[in-house]
Amino acid sequence: MQRRFLGLSVPALVLAAAFAPACSWGQARPAGYPTKPVTIIVPFTPGQSGDVLARVLGDPLAKRWGQSLVVDNKGGAGGTLGSRAAAAAPADGYTLLLGSSGPLASAPNLYANPGYNPRELTPIMNVAGVAQAFVVPANSPYKTLAELLAAAKASPNLLSYGSGGVGSFQHLTFELLKQRTGAQIKHIPYRGSGPAYTDLIGGQLNAMVDSLPGVLPHVQSGKLRVLAVSTSRRVPQLPDVPTVAETGIAGFDALGWLGIVAPKGVDPAVRDRINADLKAVLADEAVKARLDGLGMIVIASSPAEFGKFIDSELSKWGSVIKAAGIQPE
Known part of the structure; x- marks a missing residue:
């Protein structure tokens, strides 16, 4: 496991905490969210696409929120270990998961009990395609x-x-x-x-x-x-x-994807606030340029769109796995 704080220094965090209630940051904060550091669990080791994306988003989100953002790498078992940890976290919006097609669409079709149900998580945004x-x-x-x-x-x-x-x-x-x-x-x-x-x-x-x-x-x-x-x-x-x-293979489309989800039951106002701030960050030209250089395609979906997409991906790759007779190692 590797943890990294992105964004603000300790003195800056103290000042941000002191002045946060008076700052609108462009819109009202639901229940003052966030009032403490936010953790994004990346269910893979450092250096992979999800980890890189979390770091690209981390600094601008930390500045926007006035709080640090912690990237917590919990790799192992095809992304299921970190996903399980995120699903079991409190549903307060302070633990997020940088999910992907592997742990959120493939693994649940491979393992009888991965320890979480992607359909029960709180979808926030399908951030980017690869x-x-x-x-x-x-x-x-x-x-x-x-x-x-x-x-x-x-x-x-x-x-x-x-x-x-x-x-x-x-x-x-x-x-x-x-x-x-x-x-x-x-x-x-x-x-x-x-x-x-x-x-x-x-x-x-x-x-x-x-x-x-x-x-x-x-x-x-x-x-x-x-x-x-x-x-x-x-x-x-x-x-x-x-x-x-x-x-000549009409309709073929296989896009890897990276999105943000949270534990089941997160307040819709908090969910929507995170979605709105992510959209603002992804609209920044410097961020878009970095993602383009990494070969990532910005999607920036709504929570509802992401929920429907996860459902369709579970069905799509479940069919592929069944037809190929794939069994987990």
């Missing part, structure tokens, strides 16, 4: 996704793809592609993306799909070639790369 990219080694004979899939159909399970683990978003995205096309490509799970990249670049794997922040450094260094992106639209970082749908 496009995935299908990649092959730079010296691969496959120049397009269609060529890769044709080879896989001609020789079932001769080709292989790697992922960061069973049930990871990488795994499920590739399985969705297989289900939509009928191609048979063998899955090789790793304990994390790093070893998978090593074998992909070394030629021991034929393909992989991963988030843009993960693949871009290897593409820019000339070690990997991008065949297609998983989103419904092309991404600014790779404007010449087609979407999977553009290659």
